[in-house]
Amino acid sequence: TQLLEQSPQFLSIQEGENLTVYCNSSSVFSSLQWYRQEPGEGPVLLVTVVTGGEVKKLKRLTFQFGDARKDSSLHITAAQPGDTGLYLCAGAGDSGGYNKLIFGAGTRLAVHP
């Protein structure tokens, strides 16, 4: 069974601080996705990383896929209250042309003004 472990589970910081959250597995994934979920809403895709070692940036967010495609990290620079939410990583196993995602339990981030 493929599992994704996210750490930390909870993170409470002040506006302007930097933070990194991690997503680890013993399994290799064909791609890994990061989603952000707000209370009472469905997850919204932030980024997909496909190649081992790949780094993608989305404004103040930097995503990295591990060389062996088993882990990933999300780094947020100068966090803002609007970054508050549940960050989920999800690994994709190729099911023959479409996605079947395995989710981590998430990191719940609170950014205080």
Added chain:
Amino acid sequence: DAMVIQNPRYQVTQFGKPVTLSCSQTLNHNVMYWYQQKSSQAPKLLFHYYDKDFNNEADTPDNFQSRRPNTSFCFLDIRSPGLGDAAMYLCATSSRIEKLFFGSGTQLSVL
């Protein structure tokens, strides 16, 4: 405009009383998924349709059923809800490996 629409947003049912949750999409995607998400836990895949082909996860209880009458609609039926079935139910669609589109979810309460 919302592309994956789930109704209702909040559903309250009684223990053992059947309930149906609905999902519709305007994206014309081949694949539709149902996930269950309990508080502070990862979304858990219950089943998915690839076109009309139904794929059940091995650990999805028999109490959960699904119907997909056409490309646009998919339903989740819970035949006899128990207290442990209270959760957020998320519908998602995809046509390519890279991206899933999620609805806003239905929060189910069981009294």
